[in-house]
Amino acid sequence: MVLATLVPLQAVAFGLVALGAPLVVLTRDPLRQALVNGIYGVSLVCLFVVLEAPDPALSMLAVSGIGYPLVILAAVARVRGHERTEEDEEQ
Amino acid sequence: MSRQVRLLLLGSGLLGLGALFAWAIAGLPAFGDYQGPYGFVLNRIVLPLRHTTNVVMGTNFDVRGLDTMGEEFILYASVVGVTLLLRDETRTRLAERRTRRFRDDTVRLVGVAMVGAGLLIGLWLMAFGYITPGGGFQGGVVTAGAIVLLYLVGNHRDYRPFRNEHLLDPFEAVGAGGYVIVGLAALASGTAFLANLFGLGTPGMLRSSGSIAILNWASAIAVTVAMLLLFAEFLETYVVPLEPEDAGS
Numbered sequence: 001m002v003l004a005t006l007v008p009l010q011a012v013a014f015g016l017v018a019l020g021a022p023l024v025v026l027t028r029d030p031l032r033q034a035l036v037n038g039i040y041g042v043s044l045v046c047l048f049v050v051l052e053a054p055d056p057a058l059s060m061l062a063v064s065g066i067g068y069p070l071v072i073l074a075a076v077a078r079v080r081g082h083e084r085t086e087e088d089e090e091q
Numbered sequence: 092m093s094r095q096v097r098l099l100l101l102g103s104g105l106l107g108l109g110a111l112f113a114w115a116i117a118g119l120p121a122f123g124d125y126q127g128p129y130g131f132v133l134n135r136i137v138l139p140l141r142h143t144t145n146v147v148m149g150t151n152f153d154v155r156g157l158d159t160m161g162e163e164f165i166l167y168a169s170v171v172g173v174t175l176l177l178r179d180e181t182r183t184r185l186a187e188r189r190t191r192r193f194r195d196d197t198v199r200l201v202g203v204a205m206v207g208a209g210l211l212i213g214l215w216l217m218a219f220g221y222i223t224p225g226g227g228f229q230g231g232v233v234t235a236g237a238i239v240l241l242y243l244v245g246n247h248r249d250y251r252p253f254r255n256e257h258l259l260d261p262f263e264a265v266g267a268g269g270y271v272i273v274g275l276a277a278l279a280s281g282t283a284f285l286a287n288l289f290g291l292g293t294p295g296m297l298r299s300s301g302s303i304a305i306l307n308w309a310s311a312i313a314v315t316v317a318m319l320l321l322f323a324e325f326l327e328t329y330v331v332p333l334e335p336e337d338a339g340s
Contacts, residue, residue: 006122054224055145055226057224058216059228062228062229062233066232066233066239067232074326074328
């Protein structure tokens, strides 16, 4: 009943999102995760466009493409910096 | 508790949650089945009443303009919070000295081209927000992102004005305060808070939508500057050397 009203393009977009979400969770390295999350964001953008919701698509693009990665990368940089200073102290 | 008991507890919990989820999803309206009524009402009234072809913006800045004002101040408050938490004057100079530049010319060239393209897209999203999809928030984040690219691919001297809070703060005040002032101006002229004050113009043209256009620009400025302030704090606090800097860069 639900699937009957889905256009194939919508089904593909939903499928990509369903595929991408676990990939983000299963990526352990934060730096890679930031990248995978960006790609997952693009798949969500595609889904919103396919569902004829361009405004959320643009918001998603801005948040997942610019805002979120910068915060993650900053945090990763900080954690790595801590690790490095600890290594320096050990040497 | 032994491992077996814990697994049993987890299993029964997951089963219960799964059953509830299945029940909830089974009760959802069919895909694409929208009952309304607000969407239908908005689609009918926003264009004739406000001459705003992008109904989403007409909703954000007019029908629920007060909520959007609250959201703008949530962003403002979070930037103030981040700034207060992370503020450390000594780090500023350190971060600048310790950041490595890209040596690969191709990366830098593509990056510089993306700065220009990003700025254009950001400004376009802002300017036409109430006509086509877009608006102050999206445009503001994209514009701020393009400026941060300058930090990554350009030299830090070019980026410096965009993280100078003494330069940025007045713009943030104009953006966040401008929204409230438009609202108060309507109140002072005898109508309701944030009621439309300006000529509506022709639908689909840049000079249309009355107050919505001005509110859109106010929030665009506020979001751009808020993002820049946020990025500046993050970069200065977190950026650490990737490799020893080369002398003289």
